Amino acid sequence: MKVLVLNSGSSSLKYQLFEMPEGKVLCAGLVEKIGESTGKLELQIDDNRIEINEPFADHKVALHKVAQLLTDPQYQILNSASEIEAVGHRVVHGGERFSATTLITPEVKTNIQDLFSLAPLHNPANLQGIEVAEKVFAEAKQYAVFDTAFHSSIPEHAYRFAIPKELYSKYGTRVYGFHGTSHRYVANQAIKHLGLINQDSKIITVHLGNGCSIAAVKNGQSIDTSMGLGPLSGLIMGTRSGDIDPSVLFYLLEQGYEIEQIKTILNKQSGMKGLTGDNDLRNINTRALEGDLDAQLALDMYSYRIKKYIGAYMAALGGVDAIVFTAGVGENDAATRAKSCAGMHGFGIEIDSVANETRKKGIREIQHGKVKILVIPTDEEYEIARQSYNLILGKSPY
Numbered sequence: 001m002k003v004l005v006l007n008s009g010s011s012s013l014k015y016q017l018f019e020m021p022e023g024k025v026l027c028a029g030l031v032e033k034i035g036e037s038t039g040k041l042e043l044q045i046d047d048n049r050i051e052i053n054e055p056f057a058d059h060k061v062a063l064h065k066v067a068q069l070l071t072d073p074q075y076q077i078l079n080s081a082s083e084i085e086a087v088g089h090r091v092v093h094g095g096e097r098f099s100a101t102t103l104i105t106p107e108v109k110t111n112i113q114d115l116f117s118l119a120p121l122h123n124p125a126n127l128q129g130i131e132v133a134e135k136v137f138a139e140a141k142q143y144a145v146f147d148t149a150f151h152s153s154i155p156e157h158a159y160r161f162a163i164p165k166e167l168y169s170k171y172g173t174r175v176y177g178f179h180g181t182s183h184r185y186v187a188n189q190a191i192k193h194l195g196l197i198n199q200d201s202k203i204i205t206v207h208l209g210n211g212c213s214i215a216a217v218k219n220g221q222s223i224d225t226s227m228g229l230g231p232l233s234g235l236i237m238g239t240r241s242g243d244i245d246p247s248v249l250f251y252l253l254e255q256g257y258e259i260e261q262i263k264t265i266l267n268k269q270s271g272m273k274g275l276t277g278d279n280d281l282r283n284i285n286t287r288a289l290e291g292d293l294d295a296q297l298a299l300d301m302y303s304y305r306i307k308k309y310i311g312a313y314m315a316a317l318g319g320v321d322a323i324v325f326t327a328g329v330g331e332n333d334a335a336t337r338a339k340s341c342a343g344m345h346g347f348g349i350e351i352d353s354v355a356n357e358t359r360k361k362g363i364r365e366i367q368h369g370k371v372k373i374l375v376i377p378t379d380e381e382y383e384i385a386r387q388s389y390n391l392i393l394g395k396s397p398y
């Protein structure tokens with residue numbers, strides 16, 4: 001069965017076509033700069049990469065072009081777009097309304113729209129992708145896979161903020177958490193790999209990409225996570241601050257900054273970028289080795305924050321069986337993994353430095369101590385395809 005996975009951003013559209021249940025990637029790609037005067041489409045089929053540079057007026061034009069390429073006889077991907085039986089959409093915010101992957105109906109779309117205020121940058125783009133896909137792949141079932149859904153199991157004592165309770169009941173001001181599809185995928189992979197019993201497992205999943213978050217996963221369910229109402233809190237990220245004292249906001253307002261300016265600072269000019277001028281850990285590592293003090297301090301802060309959360313989540317879980325590192329930095333940056341776990345041998349957390357530095361495909365165990373430390377490549381697209389496939393078969397998505 002062919003399942004297409006779509007991740008629709010405000011000016012971009014990522015797509016990946018799977019043959020399920022094998023999980024074979026038939027092709028993958030990206031359309032960028034939608035709505036601009038110059039656009040770019042990439043299509044990757046095995047080792048062949050096709051690039052088309054032309055303007056894409058809107059998401060509809062972009063997805064039509066993708067559908068046209070998928071059915072182009074020269075690429076031999078599909079004979080007809082109707083071969084796609086399911087389209088799985090990444091939707092960032094499911095609020096409290098969606099705790100699981102769901103078939104998209106008119107009511108579901110209205111609910112996604114009602115959540116625009118909680119994810120003003122993402123949900124409108126996600127909904128636009130859904131509406132276009134409904135037209136372009138009219139015969140396929142459309143499913144919404146929410147970034148927040150995995151964290152819907154977080155108990156109230158962890159998801160509430162200690163602010164007047166009307167602010168929760170009236171506006172839904174609480175922790176939702178993000179990167180849920182990734183945390184769920186790597187936690188499941190770890191449970192399988194380690195042969196843990198799902199009902200008796202304590203895992204900390206550390207997603208370190210350009211955005212970063214960490215989750216405490218007990219018996220396969222998220223019980224706490226570091227991102228909150230939005231994606232700003234918790235770990236230090238590429239361009240986002242992570243946790244800061246809210247007094248900083250008022251202080252900056254009093255110094256004459258505007259709200260929009262502060263939003264931009266915290267989302268786009270903070271984190272590693274704010275500290276070093278660069279948000280790519282590869283460059284920051286190189287600079288640190290060359291003696292750059294800003295880079296060294298930023299890396300110390302980055303891994304210290306991760307370590308602090310690992311400690312907190314060990315307490316929340318009542319111990320830990322495994323710590324999983326994933327995403328761009330988590331999968332590739334041995335130094336960050338080593339620093340984040342340093343000095344914790346008293347808790348059974350110790351990295352094997354040789355295994356940590358050895359690059360290999362697939363799942364890697366890099367611990368020297370009692371607690372398993374794993375590097376697991378995340379695959380959010382496959383997870384979205386798998387859940388959509390399960391639903392089309394009438395099974396639980398998970």
Ligand code: AMP
Nearest residue numbers: 209210279280281282327328329332333
């Ligand atoms: P992601 O959001 O998962 O695609 O991760 C993107 C980030 O991963 C980039 O901003 C880089 O900072 C980081 N990254 C990718 N490769 C490496 C590497 N070899 N070493 C350190 N960081 C890396």
